[in-house]
Each structure stands twice: as structure tokens, then as C-alpha cells.
Amino acid sequence: MTRVAWESGHWTNPPVSAERDGDALVVTAAEGTDAWRTTAYGFVHDTEHALLAPFDDGTAIEVAFTGDFIGDFDQAGAFIRIDDETWIKTGVEFSDGVLQLGAVVTRGFSDWSVAPVPHWAGRRITVRASRSGDAVAVRARVDDEPFALIRLAPFAPDAVAEAGPFLCAPSRPGLAVRFESWTLGPADESLH
Template identity: 65%
Template sequence: MSAVTRAEEPVTWSEGTWTTPPHAAVEQDGMLRVTAVEGSDAWRITSYGFVHDTEHALLAPIPDGTAMEVAFDATYEAQFDQAGLFVRVDETRWVKAGVEFSDGDLQLGAVVTDGMSDWSLAPVPEWLGRRITVRVSRDGNALTVRAGADDEPLRLVRVIPFAADLDAAAGPFVCAPTRAGLTVDFASWRRGAADTALH
């Protein structure tokens, strides 16, 4: 049996609350088109020295034992254009996972922040122009991040320590640190049961 049962219960866009409102968010035909503000980003201290807390993340509760996933389309053109799924406890503890245009390539990765941020990336140039799904599963003492393009199986991205008693929220996010005009079309936002196993 697969460790991943794809989430089927829709989360309505109106259930979420923005961490920072985007330039625009327009619901049409069940999708949500989000246009980022230039300079929006999420990062804390490491290497760069700055704190950015201006991501556009639309969040709803993600209790222990559940999973959440988003599917989206975007045209990535500028350094650090990014979209995916954000998990937030507070301003110093959060995770962003998804795809990001960095140094000329589309990259799959995650930033895990607990006081300070870290960053892991792997190139996925073959995902350009395709619909991306990012999934976060919360079970016990961990978050498990998976992602995939189109209808391909989701691949394991990262396993993150995450205490079961933390009050957290999660949902789609967009950031455009270096330009105006990044628009991401979120096709779906769903929740379901946590993954049954890692492999």
C-alpha cells in the first residue's frame, strides 16, 4: 500500500487567512489567481542577515494527523520567484516548501525556520510549464514534505522535526522578492489524512 493517499477534501479559499495580503487575489472557476507584491519574501537571518516576513500565505489549521496539499501553475521568470505550501507556527517558526526560480533554474526545495532559516534545493528544470503539487503531512513529531509535477507520483522532499503539540496553520503561498507581476494560479487546496509511512 502506498504511504501517500492524495488529499480529497477541498479547503475553500475563504477558510484561509493571509499572513500578508497579496497585490491581488481573484477567485474564478474554483481557482485562485494570486499576484505577489514586489519584495515579498520569508527568511530569517541566516547568511543574508535580514528578516523578511512579508510572504503571501493563505493559512488554515493543520492539526496533527492531517495532510494538506496545493496544486498550482506559474510562469517563473525572475530570481527567487516562488510558490508552494507554507506552514506557520509563529514569526520565528515556519516552513515554506515548493518551487523557486534560482540562479537560472527551477528548483524544488524547502526553507525550515526555527529562529533562523535553512534552505535546501534540487534542480527540476523539467517541471517548467507544468502543474506542481506540494503536500505536507503532519504526523506525530514530524512534517513530511512531498511534491510532484502533473500526475507523476509525489517524491519525498524533506522530513522535518515538528512537535505534535504545536498549534500550526498551512496553505498556499507566493513570494516575489525581486520583481512585480508574479502571478500564480492555484488550482486546488485540499486536506486529508496524514501519510501512513515514509516509504
């Protein structure tokens, strides 16, 4: 995996601040930011802070980060975007009083899958998205534990896409996430 320079990405929506701390990037989200389209709630939010760069077929990105996720729906991880209506966000989100690991896959309408990971709170989380053919495989881990597959999603093989770190703070000001690394490399050879 090769480091992606923070400066090589562009923001979908600028955060309150993004400051270098050595090799890391510490980003503070604006209150009321989120990414969601219609399903169950009836609203569309396109206010996420995603730092994106090209994401070609046959490649994988990894985003490693830490944060104090304590507000309802505080979230961070990786964002993969084709356009306003076609994207994936994956990582952790504070929901129902506990840190959750999950993904939202959006193709016109958003879906949402989560599983509780309270033991991940306060630890380094890494999300890996691997693009190969007609799919994106999403894996995640905490610290140096093995990656676990959390989602396999359909993805148009000829789509021009971008990907990178993201965060949102739907319910509060002050969410700061320390993105320790953003790397790019070859796609995973298999799902298992």
C-alpha cells in the same frame, strides 16, 4: 482529500490581488515579498503571501499550482506556520537561472535546500505536507507523476499550526500564480 474553501483561510500579508477563476484562485504577489530569517544573509523577511487555515496533527495538505517563474527567487508552494520564528515553506523557486524544488525550515534561523527541476517549468506542481507526531513530511510532484519525498522536518507535536498556499516575489512585480486546488486529508501512513 477534501477541498479547503479559499474563503476559509486568512492571509499573513495580503497580496496585490487574489481573484477566483472557476475553482482556482489566481494570486499576484507584491514585489519585494519573501520569508527568511537571518541565516547567511543577515536579514529577516516576513512579507510572504500565505493563505492559512488550521493544520492539525494527523492531517495532510496538498496545494496544486502553475505559474511563470522567471524572476530571481520567484516562489510558490505550501507554507506551514507555528509563529513568526517557526515555519516551513516548500515548493518551487527560480534560482541561479533555473526552477528549483526545495524547502526552507525555520526554527529561529532559516535553512534552505534545493534541487533543479527545469523540466517542471510550465507544468502543474503539487506540494503535499503531512503532519504526524513530531514531524512534517514534504512531498512534491509534477502533473500526475508519483510523489517524491523532498524533506522530513521536526515539528512540535503539540504545536498549534496553520498551513496553506503561499507565494513570494523578492525581485520583481507581476508574479501571478494560479492555485488550482487546496485540499486537506489524513496524514500519510508511512514515509516510504
